[in-house]
Amino acid sequence: MFACLFQPSSQQGLFDAAPCAAEASPSGERGPGRVPLDALAREFSPRVQVHRDTLVSLDIGGLGRLLGTPAEIGSELRRAAADRGLHPHIAIAPTRTAALLMALARAGVTVVPPGGGRSAVAVLPLSVLRQLPHGAEAPCHRNDPPGRRGLSSSAGSRDAEAGSAVVDLLRRWGLKTLGDLAGLPARPLSERLGQNGVMWQRLARGEDLQPLVATGPEAPIEETLDLEWPVEGLEPLSFVLARMCEPLSERLAALDLAAVVLHLSFRLVSRETEARELQLPAPMRDPKVLRTLILLHLESHPLAGGVDRLALRVDTAPARITQFSLLSRARPFPEQMATLLARLSALLGERRVGAPGLVDSHRPGAFAMARFSGGGESAPAPPGDLDVSPSREPHVALRRFRVPVPARVMAQAGRPVRVTTGRCGLDGGAVAAAVGPWRTSGDWWRVGGRVEGWNRDEWDVALADGGIYRIYRDRSHDRWFIDGIVD
Amino acid sequence: MAHSALARTDLEALLRARKLDRTLCQPDAAGAAGRTPLPAGKVLSTGLALLDQRLEGGLPRGQMSEIVGSRSSGRATLMCAALAAATGRGELAALVDPLDTFDPESAASCGVALDRLLWLRGDGTTMGAWPQREKGQSERLLDRALKAVNLVLQAGGFDLVVLDFAEVPPDAIRRLPFTTWLRLQRVIEGSRTVCLLLGPAAIARSAEGVSIQLAPSRQGAWNSHLFLGLEIQARVVRARDPEDGRCRLAARA
Numbered sequence: 001m002f003a004c005l006f007q008p009s010s011q012q013g014l015f016d017a018a019p020c021a022a023e024a025s026p027s028g029e030r031g032p033g034r035v036p037l038d039a040l041a042r043e044f045s046p047r048v049q050v051h052r053d054t055l056v057s058l059d060i061g062g063l064g065r066l067l068g069t070p071a072e073i074g075s076e077l078r079r080a081a082a083d084r085g086l087h088p089h090i091a092i093a094p095t096r097t098a099a100l101l102m103a104l105a106r107a108g109v110t111v112v113p114p115g116g117g118r119s120a121v122a123v124l125p126l127s128v129l130r131q132l133p134h135g136a137e138a139p140c141h142r143n144d145p146p147g148r149r150g151l152s153s154s155a156g157s158r159d160a161e162a163g164s165a166v167v168d169l170l171r172r173w174g175l176k177t178l179g180d181l182a183g184l185p186a187r188p189l190s191e192r193l194g195q196n197g198v199m200w201q202r203l204a205r206g207e208d209l210q211p212l213v214a215t216g217p218e219a220p221i222e223e224t225l226d227l228e229w230p231v232e233g234l235e236p237l238s239f240v241l242a243r244m245c246e247p248l249s250e251r252l253a254a255l256d257l258a259a260v261v262l263h264l265s266f267r268l269v270s271r272e273t274e275a276r277e278l279q280l281p282a283p284m285r286d287p288k289v290l291r292t293l294i295l296l297h298l299e300s301h302p303l304a305g306g307v308d309r310l311a312l313r314v315d316t317a318p319a320r321i322t323q324f325s326l327l328s329r330a331r332p333f334p335e336q337m338a339t340l341l342a343r344l345s346a347l348l349g350e351r352r353v354g355a356p357g358l359v360d361s362h363r364p365g366a367f368a369m370a371r372f373s374g375g376g377e378s379a380p381a382p383p384g385d386l387d388v389s390p391s392r393e394p395h396v397a398l399r400r401f402r403v404p405v406p407a408r409v410m411a412q413a414g415r416p417v418r419v420t421t422g423r424c425g426l427d428g429g430a431v432a433a434a435v436g437p438w439r440t441s442g443d444w445w446r447v448g449g450r451v452e453g454w455n456r457d458e459w460d461v462a463l464a465d466g467g468i469y470r471i472y473r474d475r476s477h478d479r480w481f482i483d484g485i486v487d
Numbered sequence: 488m489a490h491s492a493l494a495r496t497d498l499e500a501l502l503r504a505r506k507l508d509r510t511l512c513q514p515d516a517a518g519a520a521g522r523t524p525l526p527a528g529k530v531l532s533t534g535l536a537l538l539d540q541r542l543e544g545g546l547p548r549g550q551m552s553e554i555v556g557s558r559s560s561g562r563a564t565l566m567c568a569a570l571a572a573a574t575g576r577g578e579l580a581a582l583v584d585p586l587d588t589f590d591p592e593s594a595a596s597c598g599v600a601l602d603r604l605l606w607l608r609g610d611g612t613t614m615g616a617w618p619q620r621e622k623g624q625s626e627r628l629l630d631r632a633l634k635a636v637n638l639v640l641q642a643g644g645f646d647l648v649v650l651d652f653a654e655v656p657p658d659a660i661r662r663l664p665f666t667t668w669l670r671l672q673r674v675i676e677g678s679r680t681v682c683l684l685l686g687p688a689a690i691a692r693s694a695e696g697v698s699i700q701l702a703p704s705r706q707g708a709w710n711s712h713l714f715l716g717l718e719i720q721a722r723v724v725r726a727r728d729p730e731d732g733r734c735r736l737a738a739r740a
Contacts, residue, residue, distance in 0.1 A: 332579070332644030340642040344607060347634055352608040356591035356601045367591040372605045374579050374644075394535060395597040396716050396738045397563035399588040399654065425656060433709045460714040460740075462706035467558040468714070484590065486707070486717065486740075487563035487653065 001061055001070060001114075002212065003044075003077060004099035005037045006089040007054040008107075037088060038215075040081055044073075047214040049096075051133040054088075055103075057096050059212050074109040093117050097132075098206035101178070104131045117206035122179030126170055129178070130163040132203060166193070166200055178204040221257075222313035223248045230269045230306035237307065238295055244312050245287035245294075252316065258283030259314035264294065267309035274303055281341075281373070282334030283317045289335045296342035300350065331374055341372060362442050363454060364472075364483065365400050396486055398470065404481035407471060416461055419471060421482060429464030436460060437473070460486065531647060531681045533565065534572030534598075541723045541732030542697060546681045548646075551672050551693045553684040556701025561719035562653045562685050564597070564738045565699065569647060569683065571598035578603070578646035581639045585609030585632035586654050605645070607635045625659050633667060640674040640682060648675075653685040660690055667691075698724040708737075716740045 037056045041048040047059035060073055067073045070092045077090050091102035091110040098117035102110045105124045112120040175181055181204040189197045199209060223244040231237055252258060262278040278297055284290070294312075320334070332340075344353045357368040405426060410418040414437075420428040436459030444453035456472040463469060468486040473479070530545035539545050546552045546569070556562050566582075573580045575598060582589060587608045595601055609628055629652075636650050652660055668691030675682055676693075684690045692698050702720035709715060716739040723732035 332642065336642055336644065340638060343638050344635055347631060347638070348607055348609070352587075352610070354606060355604060356589070356594070356606045358591060358595055358601070365590065365592070369606075370602070374603060394564050394568040394736065394738045395593075396740045397567040397597055398590045398593040399563055400590040400593070402587050425654070432706050433714075435709060435712060435714050462559075462709070465558070466703055466706070468707050468717075484588075485558060485654075486714070487559050487561065 001059075001064075001092060001094060002057055002096040002099045003041075003060045003073065003090065003092045004055070004057045004096070004103035005041060005077065005081070006091075006100075006103040007037055007086060008089065009054070037081075037086070040077075040084060040086065043080060044077065047212060049212050050215050051100075055100070055133065057100060057212060059214075060092065070111045070113075071109075074111055078109050093120065093206070095206050095208045096212055097203055097208050100132060101128055101203075101206065104128050118182065121204070121206045122177060122182060124178045126167050126175060126177060126181065129167050129200065129203065132163060166196070169193075170200075220313055221248060221251055221255075221316060222311060224311045225309070227308050227310075230308040232306040234295055234298060237298065238291060240310060241291045241294055241312075242287065244310065245290045248312060248314065249285045249287040249290065252285040252314070252319075255316075256319050257316040258285040258319040259290065260317045261315035262290065262294065263311075263313040263315070265311040265313075266303055266307045268304060269306040269308055270304070272304070276301070281338045281371070283320045284335045284338070285319065286335055289339055292339050293342050296339075296346045299346045337372075337374065362440065364440065364456075364458075365402070398484045399487050400484035401482060404472075404483050407480045407482050409471065409473070409480040416459055416471065416480075419461060419463055419469070419480075419482070426482065427465055431461050431463060433462040434459055439475075441475075458483070528679075531569070532572050534568040534575075535565070535736060537734045537736060538565070538699070538721060538723075541721070541734045542699075546683065546697065547695055548679045548681055549675055549677050550696035551668065551675070551682045551684065551691060552696040552698070553686060553690050553692045554699045554701065555686050555689050557687060557703045558654075559707070559717065560701035560703055561717050561721075561736070561738060562701060563651075564717060564719065565701075565721070566649055566651070566683070566685055567594050567597035567599055570594065570604060570649065571600075573647040574600035574603040579605070579644055580647040580649070581605040581607065581645045582649045582651065583607045583609075583632050583635050583639070584651050585628050586651070588654060589651070605639070607632075607639070625655075626662075629655070629659060629663060633663070633671075636671060636682070637674065640671060640680060643678060643680070646679055647681050647683060649683045649685065651685045652690065653687060655686070657686070657688045660686060660688075665691065692726075694726050700724055714740050 036050075036053055038048055038050045041056045041058045044063065045058040045060055048056055049058070050056050060070075063073055064070070067076050074090050074092050081088050081090075089103045089107050089110075091099045091106065091112070093099035093102055093110075093112035094114045095117050098112055098121050101121045101124055102112060105128045110120075170181060175184075181201055184201060186198055186201065189201055193200070202209060225240060225244055227240065231240060248259075260280050260283050262276075262280065264276040264278070266274045266276070268274060276297065278293060280293070322333075341353060351369060353372070354369040355372040357370045359366045359368050405421055405423055407419050407421045407428070409416045415431075416434055417431050418429070419431060437457035438459075439457050441455040442453060443451055444455065446453060453476075455475045457475060458470060458472040461469055461471055470483045470486065472481055472483050474481065528548075530542070530547055532539050532545040533542065554562050554565050570580050570582065571594075580603060582604060584607060587610070589606060589608075591601055591606075594604075609632055632650065632652075636648060639645055639648050671682060672693045684692070689698060689700075700722045702722070705718055707714060707717050716737060719736040719738055721734050721736060723734075
């Protein structure tokens with residue numbers, strides 16, 4: 001069973017005005033004297049969907065054991081609303097759409113018995129569809145800042161415009177009530193209005209197009225701590241962060257949410273404020289992991305001085321549900337992986353940790369570093385160890401000097417005959433075998449940019465020291481380099 | 488006889504208490520019963536059938552093994568083959584590369600699934616070769632690499648962790664305390680992880696790990712126009728196996 005609460009505006013006609021536009025101010029903020037219904041709804045159910053500031057629906061399944069029949073639940077809702085100075089329309093129905101329609105159309109408390117949704121809404125005028133946030137495609141997101149709420153309202157306005165157009169069209173057809181629309185044959189309706197027509201008809205029958213999408217409370221999840229004495233260094237800060245992360249994590253757990261972005265604000269003793277933002281690779285709420293990630297971030301990017309005020313705010317997402325498989329290989333948890341990567345980044349540097357990637361270029365040695373994700377959670381993993389059959393002939397691998405080593409090369413008839421370098425361990429010697437040259441060039445068209453072109457003749461040479469090297473002559477500067485070792 | 492059996496049981500219990508049972512108590516099945524391949528879950532295939540045959544299935548899991556050889560003897564080729572086999576099975580692998588000489592393009596052509604490879608690059612890039620000038624730079628480089636390996640092994644979840652010291656001078660490796668390797672071995676003992684060391688000379692392997700010793704390069708196979716590939720001669724050495732397993736592999740360019 002679902003309940004819906006609708007608080008009509010005093011200035012607003014019930015079915016004639018464009019509701020969404022009227023209910024949200026241009027800035028997206030609530031008007032004076034408006035009390036959100038979601039707080040009221042959350043006293044009765046944790047599964048609340050906020051469609052607009054004045055329209056919420058809630059799942060009251062299971063509430064009967066606590067409060068009694070649907071009629072008693074409705075009375076209880078009305079009493080709780082009256083305590084807050086609200087007098088919303090309250091409807092209880094087997095489907096969310098039926099509850100929405102009844103609440104939008106009828107004042108007071110309306111209870112639709114199970115199985116009676118279609119007949120109950122059939123008598124309602126077509127104009128109620130104008131107010132319906134059909135399909136709830138544009139619900140107000142739980143963490144939307146006020147600016148985003150304006151966007152939701154504009155999406156609601158678009159819904160209302162679409163609803164108005166359809167209602168006008170249906171009225172021209174001579175239809176007056178939802179029952180008239182619900183009784184039309186589906187196929188001709190689809191031929192004239194497309195799938196949208198079928199969707200409107202399903203709404204007119206009180207059928208749900210989408211399940212209820214529970215949204216969280218709008219209050220930002222944040223912790224702030226003023227310190228009597230400024231702290232410096234990571235060790236004392238870790239205790240302070242533990243005090244902040246633990247209650248924050250408890251709040252997230254109570255809401256079944258997890259953090260995806262951490263916004264940190266440090267007020268320094270110099271009265272300056274340093275803001276940091278940590279993007280987490282996966283939703284997580286373990287306070288120890290959060291604290292460790294913050295500390296590792298601060299280890300890599302130290303603060304300029306002592307801190308006397310900290311604020312930690314999180315952007316949230318639904319908590320992760322892990323479905324383990326008997327057939328695929330277990331992956332490390334994202335929390336563990338994120339902590340490992342943060343530790344490694346603190347040790348080696350952020351740009352030196354990750355997954356190698358290829359780039360779309362013929363430039364020798366070109367590569368990219370991507371964030372290591374372990375091939376994604378859905379990466380196929382064969383169950384057996386021997387599913388990949390061993391081969392007989394491997395490919396030769398190359399060790400590449402990231403900065404090519406300058407070499408002195410003696411050449412006869414254009415072919416290298418002796419290669420030496422000034423580097424320890426790369427003594428070189430006479431060339432025992434050589435093949436080449438392989439000429440490549442590229443990026444020569446990028447004149448004056450940060451990317452330099454290349455123009456080289458490559459040789460594979462075997463030297464007397466036993467090594468096989470890839471060397472090249474830079475044709476632009478007529479200089480030789482060792483590019484790598486065939487190993 | 489009963490007395491000696493009791494003493495053996497006591498000794499094994501003591502070793503178990505010290506977590507040394509895996510290293511010292513297990514009978515040498517290979518030595519006693521010939522070359523019986525170990526169960527697939529106990530070994531990690533190198534991706535090369537001939538070498539796997541010599542290794543009795545592959546590199547033993549939960550142990551440190553090593554690939555040693557001179558320059559161009561095929562160390563990186565075998566490493567990439569093992570990485571390709573591991574990542575091809577959907578396993579995660581990590582490569583600690585203190586001198587930053589890993590070539591992703593070459594590895595991709597060897598079949599390594601790069602998105603399952605965690606690459607930890609040292610700052611040897613600016614040196615081009617082993618650092619000589621600045622005092623302490625080489626020690627810092629090795630120290631960071633060992634810390635990185637330790638972190639990865641302790642985190643778990645990786646089936647193959649490679650530490651590439653192939654271009655590090657043997658003297659610098661020998662200066663590292665031997666307890667370093669014992670500590671790393673204790674971290675992976677009993678896990679599914681294979682820690683694979685690459686070096687110019689024998690570094691360290693656990694009692695049940697293997698050394699794959701590569702013969703010096705014969706300067707590859709060439710014709711008048713092309714470098715055709717490497718001929719890799721591998722010798723598998725075990726602590727308790729007096730017989731070495733030898734095999735010859737051809738790697739194509």
